[in-house]
Amino acid sequence: MTRTTGTEGRPLVPEELSDRVDCLLSKVAEAVRKDTDATFASLDIRGAHHSVLRMLGVCGPLAQKDLAARLRVDSSTIVDLVDQLEGRGLAERRRDLKDRRVYLVELTESGQRLLAAADERVGGLRRDVFAALSAAEYEQLRGLLDKLSTRWTTSA
Amino acid sequence: MTRTTGTEGRPLVPEELSDRVDCLLSKVAEAVRKDTDATFASLDIRGAHHSVLRMLGVCGPLAQKDLAARLRVDSSTIVDLVDQLEGRGLAERRRDLKDRRVYLVELTESGQRLLAAADERVGGLRRDVFAALSAAEYEQLRGLLDKLSTRWTTSA
DNA sequence: TATTGTTATACTCTATAACTATA
DNA sequence: TATAGTTATAGAGTATAACAATA
Numbered sequence: 222m223t224r225t226t227g228t229e230g231r232p233l234v235p236e237e238l239s240d241r242v243d244c245l246l247s248k249v250a251e252a253v254r255k256d257t258d259a260t261f262a263s264l265d266i267r268g269a270h271h272s273v274l275r276m277l278g279v280c281g282p283l284a285q286k287d288l289a290a291r292l293r294v295d296s297s298t299i300v301d302l303v304d305q306l307e308g309r310g311l312a313e314r315r316r317d318l319k320d321r322r323v324y325l326v327e328l329t330e331s332g333q334r335l336l337a338a339a340d341e342r343v344g345g346l347r348r349d350v351f352a353a354l355s356a357a358e359y360e361q362l363r364g365l366l367d368k369l370s371t372r373w374t375t376s377a
Numbered sequence: 378m379t380r381t382t383g384t385e386g387r388p389l390v391p392e393e394l395s396d397r398v399d400c401l402l403s404k405v406a407e408a409v410r411k412d413t414d415a416t417f418a419s420l421d422i423r424g425a426h427h428s429v430l431r432m433l434g435v436c437g438p439l440a441q442k443d444l445a446a447r448l449r450v451d452s453s454t455i456v457d458l459v460d461q462l463e464g465r466g467l468a469e470r471r472r473d474l475k476d477r478r479v480y481l482v483e484l485t486e487s488g489q490r491l492l493a494a495a496d497e498r499v500g501g502l503r504r505d506v507f508a509a510l511s512a513a514e515y516e517q518l519r520g521l522l523d524k525l526s527t528r529w530t531t532s533a
Numbered sequence: 534t535a536t537t538g539t540t541a542t543a544c545t546c547t548a549t550a551a552c553t554a555t556a
Numbered sequence: 557t558a559t560a561g562t563t564a565t566a567g568a569g570t571a572t573a574a575c576a577a578t579a
Contacts, residue, residue: 231530232523232526232530233449233526233529233530234449234526235432235447235448235449237431237432237435237436237447238428238431238432240499240503241413241424241427241428241499241502242502242503242507242515242518242519242522243406243409243410243413243424243502243506244424244428245519245522245523245526246402246405246406246409246522247406247407247409247410247546248449248526248529249402249406249522249525249526249529250399250402250403250405250406250407251403251406251546251547251568251569252526252528252529253399253402253403253525254399254403254568254569255547255568256528257397257399258568267568268397268399268400269568269569271397272394272397272400275393275394276391276393276394279393280393284537284538285537285538286536286537286538291391291393292391293389293390293391293404294569294570294571295570295571295572296537296538296539297538297539297540297541297571297572298569298570298571299538300538300539300540320536320537320578320579321537321577321578321579322536322537322538322577322578322579323536323537323538323578324537324538343396343397346397346398346399347396347398350399350528351398351525352528353524353525353527353528354521354524354525358521358524359398361517361521362398362518362521362522362525363398363401365510365514365517365518365521366398366401366402366405366518367388367401368509368510368514369405369409369507369509369510369518370388370389370390370401370404370405370408371509372408372412372506372508372509373389373404373405373408374387374388374389403569407545407546407569407570410545410546411545411570414545423545425545425546440560440561441560441561442559442560442561450546450547450548451547451548451549452560452561452562453547453548453549453561453562453563453564454546454547454548455561456561456562456563473560476555476556476559476560477554477555477556477560478554478555478556478559478560478561479555479559479560479561480560480561
């Protein structure tokens with residue numbers, strides 16, 4: 222006798238929780254994050270690293286505090302990420318001569334090359350991970366999430 | 378001289394990463410999860426606990442493995458949640474007489490009452506956390522996430 | 534004093550591997 | 557051998573608090 226496993230109910234979030242959109246949101250977000258990390262994996266970085274590389278590439282040398290504020294993460298989170306990038310020679314810390322408490326972080330040439338390579342894969346995310354959505358639906362999703370996000374947007 | 382912090386750029390995800398919808402998705406999902414936990418906090422449970430209570434309330438006594446499969450989480454994740462619910466007298470484990478490897482988990486009367494109280498707060502989530510979205514937009518979001526989720530849906 | 538960066542800690546979510554009791 | 561449950565560990569995300577160096 223085979224016990225019923227309950228696995229046949231296929232939706233990512235079970236019908237019993239269909240009124241809990243937060244569940245659907247977190248399950249989808251987690252799955253997307255993993256696929257995103259997989260997209261960058263052959264470059265030996267994760268999505269979070271690409272975010273840092275991109276920010277440094279666009280906004281030039283930044284203090285870690287600025288980097289954290291711009292990426293909307295805690296300063297302590299940045300330390301590990303920059304450690305990892307620096308360990309691989311993709312970014313460098315150097316003292317700010319005007320304020321020696323500050324470490325300015327900037328991309329190395331190697332980091333700039335990796336950023337360019339990583340940027341090329343972003344299109345793949347749209348194509349593969351979000352393949353189920355048409356262009357219009359994709360923009361709809363972005364718009365809805367953006368609208369929703371105003372609730373937690375820094376007002377200062 | 379005041380250093381530029383970069384905090385004035387208010388969107389939850391910075392413009393430099395506007396092509397990374399996965400970032401927006403995970404930031405929003407995390408924020409929603411916290412607000413959801415806050416919604417249930419006065420009942421001294423988190424959203425995850427409500428999910429378990431609901432599943433037990435709707436599907437009756439379940440083996441932990443079934444519970445895990447239905448909630449789409451790992452069996453090891455269930456252990457802690459059931460431990461916590463059992464510790465508060467909201468659920469009980471009892472041996473399955475037909476297969477003594479199995480613990481059947483079921484709600485206590487206290488658990489049923491708490492489930493009812495928690496269910497009443499779900500509407501508040503829709504009203505408060507998703508306040509920025511109209512009814513139509515809310516359903517649109519649900520539909521888009523659902524469409525997207527088919528990518529990771531268990532096909533077996 | 535206040536700020537930058539660092540470290541340690543903690544708490545969420547997730548899952549894998551190894552162990553036990555049982556089948 | 558295979559399965560149910562448990563435990564330990566680990567990796568992703570988040571953040572807070574304390575500390576050294578510097579302003």
